[in-house]
Amino acid sequence: MNNMLNDEAIYKKILKSIVEHQLPPGARLPEDKLSEAFGRSRTSIRKVLQRLALERIVTIEPNKGAHVNRPSEQEAQEILDSRIMLEPLLIPEIMKYWSKANSKYFRAMLKEEKQAEANEDQAALIQLTAQFHYELAALSDNSVMADFIQQLCYRSSLIIAVFGSRHSVSCDCGDHLELIDLMDNKQDEKAQDWMKHHLIHIKSSLKLGVSDGQKINFQQLFANTE
Amino acid sequence: MNNMLNDEAIYKKILKSIVEHQLPPGARLPEDKLSEAFGRSRTSIRKVLQRLALERIVTIEPNKGAHVNRPSEQEAQEILDSRIMLEPLLIPEIMKYWSKANSKYFRAMLKEEKQAEANEDQAALIQLTAQFHYELAALSDNSVMADFIQQLCYRSSLIIAVFGSRHSVSCDCGDHLELIDLMDNKQDEKAQDWMKHHLIHIKSSLKLGVSDGQKINFQQLFANTE
DNA sequence: CTAATCAACATTGTATACAATCAACAAAAC
DNA sequence: GTTTTGTTGATTGTATACAATGTTGATTAG
Structure with missing residues (x-):
């Protein structure tokens, strides 16, 4: 035990x-x-x-x-907006020290992601997706920023639990590989752009602004059940 | 009591x-x-x-x-670098909702700064300088970012205690007024630039990389005292 | 039968007692 | 004289006891 x-x-x-x-x-x-x-x-x-x-x-x-914590819609937006602002900014810092070893390490992690996806191991998949983002951030030479990003990644996992659709996690799974390719080819700007749009895509996959969560119209919900 | x-x-x-x-x-x-x-x-x-x-x-x-906490030189650099990255980014968000009332409020705060400077009240001066930065950040519509900035401001106060020269705090005291003027005149880009250079200036006023702090050469230090 | 009040229970908030660890000083051995 | 060891005192680490609060369910009045 x-x-x-x-x-x-x-x-x-x-x-x-x-x-x-x-x-x-x-x-x-x-x-x-x-x-x-x-x-x-x-x-x-x-x-x-x-x-x-x-x-x-x-x-x-x-x-x-x-x-x-059950993040509010506003909290969800603020966290995603912060990530959209910050994570692309770190890409140039990360690429300054980007090495073959780094590339290999992240490619191995993505293999695990694929594996988890195949096994329909939702838990592992969520964890690995977050890990990808914050371990990448950790490669910048600014641990203050990296720690902050890590926190945002953990909180994003709560957001997905509340506002995520089935696709929120899994659909971007192959995608991460594209970023590593871009970085291997020293495509700074493209990598930065990729990260931005990747996060925007995640944000837009959330069911934000759809309902107020609490205000459920039971009348409508059970209209034609009898 | x-x-x-x-x-x-x-x-x-x-x-x-x-x-x-x-x-x-x-x-x-x-x-x-x-x-x-x-x-x-x-x-x-x-x-x-x-x-x-x-x-x-x-x-x-x-x-x-x-x-x-006694921040290390590296911690100091990371925190200042983070602020140089982030605070200018928030300026456009802040200006979206910038109002006469805001302007008035911050101008009043700067009067207090001047007062503290005149009284040589170092404690109040440090506190007000930090407050200026984090209350400005709080005007953005992203409280996640604002909270992070606030923390960085508090930690910056420790940095100044360790690495600050006499000028570190006081010399930029009149400066803050320039930013408010720029914002009143809707000069987004100039305000952003101003903030960036303001923070770079603070960083460069720190005694970083001068000595390792601990490794003091006493031989050299007391060479010609007798 | 519904609503309100009260009592019993479950859970958190706070203080304190005791154990574990560290720092400083003294004594003894080399 | 220097270093090592041991003992004392101070400080933190952890558990537990008790108080305060919140929640639930039953009982009674309407």
């Missing part, structure tokens, strides 16, 4: 479960249940939950505890 | 003291002393310190406690 994990390990386990949609947005995260599951006191769990709350992965309401 | 402040208030008080260099980089932040000062248990203090640690304002070393 999970005997005696340290705080960091607990953090990663919970984060992974959230990113992979095993714990969906809105899910309660009761301290004592988690405390029991990890074999640690509530104190340690609280610490982890507070960290996740600051990273906007979970929300903590006073006296109501922690829930997996 | 400070009877019964909530966590948020404690957080703000400590953050303010750090930003204003009352608590300089490297300063120890012992839990029990703070606990005594604020009249709360160590639990509350720990929560605040952990938050500040995630925001990179303080560092927590296991079994050694919390210290005000």
Whole structure:
């Protein structure tokens, strides 16, 4: 079993479960249940939950505890817009140090993506898609920016859980390969453009502005069922 | 006295003291002393310190406690580079909703800056300079970006404490007014350029790459003192 | 039968007690 | 005299106890 994990390990386990949609947005995260599951006191769990709350992965309401964050439509737009602004900007920085080894590493990752797609392993697919983006960002020589991008990628996974269509994740799976090709061929501007349009495409695949989520018209919904 | 402040208030008080260099980089932040000062248990203090640690304002070393973060030269460069990238990008977003009221508000803030400069109130000056930048960013319609900029501004205050020359803060004090003028006159591109060069100027005023900080040559330093 | 009130339970918030770790100083060995 | 080792004191790490709050379900009045 999970005997005696340290705080960091607990953090990663919970984060992974959230990113992979095993714990969906809105899910309660009761301290004592988690405390029991990890074999640690509530104190340690609280610490982890507070960290996740600051990273906007979970929300903590006073006296109501922690829930997996359910991003609002506005939050979703802001996060995607930020990524559309930032990730293309980092491409030139990344290409300054782009090497054969890098290319090989990312191509291997894309093989895993294909594999996950073939296995219909949705969890792995979501995780790998995010990983592709933030490991790329990590190759820039600016870890401050890279950390921020990583956070945005994790939060994007929540967005997909709430607003994503079936296609949101899978349809761009072959696409990532195109970027690596462009980078191998030193096509700076094209790579930058590609990244921008890739993210715009993801944003437009989200079901934003379709409904207000809460305001469901039950009358209409169950109109002709009898 | 400070009877019964909530966590948020404690957080703000400590953050303010750090930003204003009352608590300089490297300063120890012992839990029990703070606990005594604020009249709360160590639990509350720990929560605040952990938050500040995630925001990179303080560092927590296991079994050694919390210290005000002393940014490395690399961290300083990364943060300034990030600001040089991002803040100009937000200018067009800000100008979309720029109003007379905004202009008035910021002009008032600049009066305070001038006042602080006249009084040689270094603490207020640092705080107001940072505030100018992050309140401007907050006018964009992207709070995700705005929050990130705010964090970078706070961290910049630490950078100035470590690498800043006397001029770092004060010399750009009149400058901010130029930006407001440009924005009032709808000079988008010039405002963007101005912001970029303003930040580059701040970066270049830092004493980066001068010494390694630690490796002091005492032989050379005290060569001809006798 | 519906609505409101109250009681019991479950969950989080806070403080404190105890264990573990580290730092500094003193004493002893080389 | 220098280095090593050991002991003491201070500080952080963790768990738990108790208080405060929220939620649920039952009981009673309308």
